[in-house]
Amino acid sequence: MQSLSPSRPQLVYLAFGPSTYHQEACFSIVSALAHLDAAAGEAIDIQVFTDNPQPYDQLPVTVHLLDEATRQAWNQPHGYHFRSKHVLMRQVLQQHPLAVLIDTDTFFRTSPLRLFQRVKSGTLLCNAFGGRYGENQKCLLYKNLLTILQDRGLADCQMPLVNSGVIGLTADDAGILEHSIAMMDEFHPLARAAYTLEEFCLAVAAYRTLALAECTDVIHHYWSRKAQFRAKIQAWLRKHGHQPLSAAALADVLLVNDQLPRPPTLQRLGYKALSMTMPSRERQFARELLYGSYPYPNEFDRACAPAWWDKALQNLNERYGRMEPEQLRQCLRHPGLRLSLGARRKDIEAHLLRASQP
Structure with missing residues (x-):
């Protein structure tokens, strides 16, 4: 006080x-x-x-x-x-x-x-x-x-x-x-x-x-894209909540920036090319999943991954109606997307299946 x-x-x-x-x-x-x-x-x-x-x-x-x-x-x-x-x-x-x-x-x-x-x-x-x-x-x-x-x-x-x-x-x-x-x-x-x-x-x-x-x-x-910024802040709190005014905590404040994490341009072009091999209704969904899964150098940008995945599913459901669990599994197991997501695919699938529960 x-x-x-x-x-x-x-x-x-x-x-x-x-x-x-x-x-x-x-x-x-x-x-x-x-x-x-x-x-x-x-x-x-x-x-x-x-x-x-x-x-x-x-x-x-x-x-x-x-x-x-x-x-x-x-x-x-x-x-x-x-x-x-x-x-x-x-x-x-x-x-x-x-x-x-x-x-x-x-x-x-x-x-x-x-x-x-x-x-x-x-x-x-x-x-x-x-x-x-x-x-x-x-x-x-x-x-x-x-x-x-x-x-x-x-x-x-x-x-x-x-x-x-x-x-x-x-x-x-x-x-x-x-x-x-x-x-x-x-x-x-x-x-x-x-x-x-x-x-x-x-x-x-x-x-x-x-x-x-x-x-x-x-x-x-951050009234827009609030989920992503909250994810950054929660990651900072998990790391520094016990000592929020320490030198390390104050230094990390600067890493919680005002930018939505986006992969480099060439990587985004690659994601777009990959998505073109998928059904049209799933292309934006796939790109957003990949944006969230990119290994960003900033640890607080990496913390946005679940928020990206949730937003991807929300956008898909709003455009085309709620995706059934089996449809979701099939989408995530598309060969190109499965290869690009790598070891994270199972975690993403489990996360989205939980999120899709009525």
């Missing part, structure tokens, strides 16, 4: 539920610490609001136990769980002049102080910009809310959308959180199925009021 300093930047996490989210948060925190230059006096406060303090025991963070009743209260009146992000951020800014709330599925590319350099009065820091409101007119948020927002002068088709994997604000601008919370409460019944309602309301609250800044160069937010 560490004591908070009102003068230091506040990096805030909200982590609750299954262990996966705590694993993500722990790695994100360690990645922030790994990129701090302690010799130059760089320091931040890290606050974790969580239902499970245990995963953070070995980390220099301030843990706030978040009981279920409090979290549910933060999600009312509709039980919308992303509402709690804005409620928490508003609470932190009542005590500190500046804060950054960051999702757990993130890790740092560089010093976290670069985030706080972009949090200024009159500016909303978000993870990334996401196009313009009017670009997707089939979206539920467009179809159900455009007229209301236009009539009130709150938004138009040119409003930039934001990704709220990072929210950075000064206390002077905390009022936009009141606005965003009020809109979530009002618009949730009109856009109940809209997963991105929270960040949409944040964009509306900031529109024409605050400048926008993004931080994709500082943060990798």
